[in-house]
Amino acid sequence: MPELPEVETTRRGLAPHARRRRIVELAVYEPRLRWPVARELPRKVAGRRIERVGRRAKYLVLGLDDGNSMLVHLGMSGNLRVVPADTARLKHDHFDLKLDSGKALRFNDPRRFGSLLYADGDLRRHPLLKDLAPEPLTAAFDGEYLWRTTRGRRVAIKALLMNSHLVVGVGNIYASEALFRARIRPQRQARSLSRAEAARLARAVRAVLRMAIKAGGTTLRDYRGAEGDPGYFRQRLYVYERKGRPCRRCRTPVRALTQGQRSTYYCPTCQG
């Protein structure tokens, strides 16, 4: 579900409520997430102040006043919302991070692919973060980088866009959308991209992520921001979920195909 724009939207919604707040209690109702929630986590974070609400790839990072951090990953169906702490719990509410404001950050995740992790000290050494590629919205990710890292790679460019060793934050929706905007077929071998195409694709990735953030992300079903509101980028999608419907640019019916057990959408006319 949530890709970079949705996680970033959640981060922005959370930040004003969480920053400088002290953690009164971490209440874990269901520790069986993607990674089991460590038993000692509530004890470690109780009483700490949240100093930073950040993001790395699709992880939300809560930086604590003791130099350690909590990481929250939303998985496919997760939401992290701000609620009054006494709000009645619903099905699939898995933990509450209760703050000294009387609010709680409440995590709901039907599929339980999300996670709540603790990282002591340097985030860059955390096992799940240490090998991640650059952020797409930083200067490190540009056409030259993309061209260089795709050399020799026989895998389809669409699959490579979703590989967090190449670039982070791009999932199934925005991979299709970026390739459409760059006018590149998703099935193309990554190594076949020209320098110009790599440059177009890098720009398209950045553009589509930026625009999606502006729209508050894409809500297909479950996604809600920190305040409970959906994202509005769905209505701006060019190909994703539009199989058989006319391309918004040229009216050719959009095609779907399966790559690595994931759906890909593209326009056979616009994407040469």
Place this chain on the structure above:
DNA sequence: ACGCCCTCCTGTTGGC
């Protein structure tokens, strides 16, 4: 190192 495939989990949808 690389590329492919499977897995975790629940809910929804579509076909019969």
Place this chain on the structure above:
DNA sequence: TGCCAACAGGAGGGCG
């Protein structure tokens, strides 16, 4: 209406 299979936004891990 019921049943069952297919599919869904992630991504680690195992295999050849």
